[in-house]
Amino acid sequence: MSSNPMRTIWAIFKKDLSIWLLNKRNLAATLAPPLVFLLVQALGAVAVGRSPVALVTLDQGPKGLQMQQIFHQADVFRITDATPTQAQQLLKTIQVVAVITIPADFTQRVDAHANSPVNVTVNNLNLDFTNDIRRSVPDAITQFYQAQGSASPIKVTLSEQDLRSRDVQLFQYSVLPTIVLLLTLSGLVTSSIAAAREWETRTIKEMLLSPAGRASIIIGKVLSAFTSTFLLGVLVLLLGYVLGWTQPEGIYWLVSLLIIALVALMSTGLGVAMGAALQRTQPVIAISINVAFYLFFLAGGIGVIAFEPIWLQNIAAFIPLTYGVHALEQAIFYSASDLLGRDVLVLSVCALVALGLGVLSMRRGIAS
């Protein structure tokens, strides 16, 4: 006589969840890294996109002082006003990326419409910093000319249209891929270990000898791994909410929770499949973590997928996490449901496929 399936599912669910909760080291090891990562991003956020430079103003004439003011107001640098000697020292001690010098005859030259170079000495360690300076100084120069209004010799102006209703800071932007990474990592690792452990410790024998149905065993295991993963994802989302980084509004809370649930379900299914196939915790951990990182980075990581080469964008189109990150971005940052149907469909299909694989793998493992 087989036991009540609901009781079996509940028993397996409670058992696996208890094991997970009681292993505090494992819990800390799973939760700490994404939180530390978010903290690091927040700490470094102020410096992003604003290079430290030393500004030497040798010209005290009106145009020189105006240029100095423009550099300060442009908000593209973290400026230290310095004398030439101080500036050289700052450059030598790697405190600044560049020294910008407004020469002594700047006003004279500008008034005479003669060539008036602003000297820039750059510590060109790598193209990222160097190009930031190469972009930022001309930006300040165009602002200088724009300040002249209709008298400006620069007639080409920029008319900007933003696709999104608001700018999102880099550290805020990176919260959502971090949540998706956490969901994938936790789902894969937790469920694969929970599955593999049953074989490694031979407790699968007791389970099979019991009147518990096999479907109930599988569902119980998937449910417990899904619950722990989903709760972790919600926890980080709530933390982001409390810090003011990720604040979904109204119905988009439900959308966000739905996406988190789908990603958690997909990663859990995959993890169960791996755990049941490999049946050893050590290799399963290593493979799960590798797979999680590969999926994460091929979906664009914390970058913007549109910036990547076409071959990588094409690969990302086949990675379900791409759709998870997109849906979360739309819901949380823009309160929009742009392509939500597509994202939910892809994630749902992938979650079903992953669960199917998980069930098949468990059944085969049990049968063998």
Add this chain to the structure above:
Amino acid sequence: MIQRMLYNGRVIWACMKKDIKSALTERVFTIISVFLPLNFLILLSLFVVSGGLAPTAVVMQDTGPYAQQFYNAMAHAHSFALQRDSASQAEQLITAGRIVAVVTIPPDFDARIQSNQPVQVNVKINNLNTDFTNDIRRAVPLSITTFYAKAFPNVVSITTSEHDFYQQDTGYIPYLTVSILVIALVMSGLLQAGTASAREWENATMKELMLSPASRWAIVIGKMLGSFALSLIAVVVVLAVLIFIIGVYPVHWGEVIGFTALTMLIFIAWGTLLGTLIKQSQAFIALAFGTALPLFFLSGAFGPISFNTQAIQVIAQIFPVYYAIVLQQHAFHNFTLNTYGLGTNILVLCAYALGLVILAAIVLRRSTVAN
């Protein structure tokens, strides 16, 4: 005294051999952990494979000479990966998230420029995050000043006169892959050593070791040497890919070998210490992987730490990863990333290595069979 030394030498040799043999019984895990640093190199390089160029469609509604010059100015702005498209194609691409900006040069661009009238260039930006968006926002003014410098050098007199510290620019990939090499060394060392230590506790084989007359530090050194041997394979693979496939040739080969060995030693010691403290391989592996990413961002991987915020500067200098990155950047590119001097950076790493080995031995000594 000499007998004691010989005995300790035998213990070290035995522990080393045992750990290598144990690792070889877990073939899947060992193979994965050998190739893991290479995976990190590949994956983290994906961050920068775009080279920081914003994929941008340019809609040339005017194809006159000034419009062409403006397009060329944009192409040389170090900021765009340009493609010419029609308005509808560009709109499709930006909506599909394939490009990040559409620049439209209006049909009367040339006429207005010639008659010295204002002309607006429309720029539609997929402003997903401010870091990328600001790069584009600044690159367009750069294109404007470059355009005027070529087309009307007497009109816009204020220009930039640039002098570079180093003779040639170093691409972002050659720079960043050296920093990624260090993180790969960290992962390799931590994983090999930490799991070997944690496994001893999980399998309770540590009991036999602790009940034996072998000294704790000899056990620790033996285990570390075993992990070192296994990590060496991973490191050789990563260095080979970095040098011969990615093409980043070191300026100082001796420094590369020396600093790599020193970095491996530190993180093998650290892994041994953590594995002994945590005593669970599952938790340890999750922690090792999970701390690699934050460490990577925290330790000046993208540039000198002095360019970052004060908080990050202070935190970074607590960890040996920072000093390892500084030294490897010097070894590969002859860059100086801090003012401590080569000697001081090396001394700091040596102090870390010694400190961690001693600490690992102390922790093992204080662990009891009851643990």
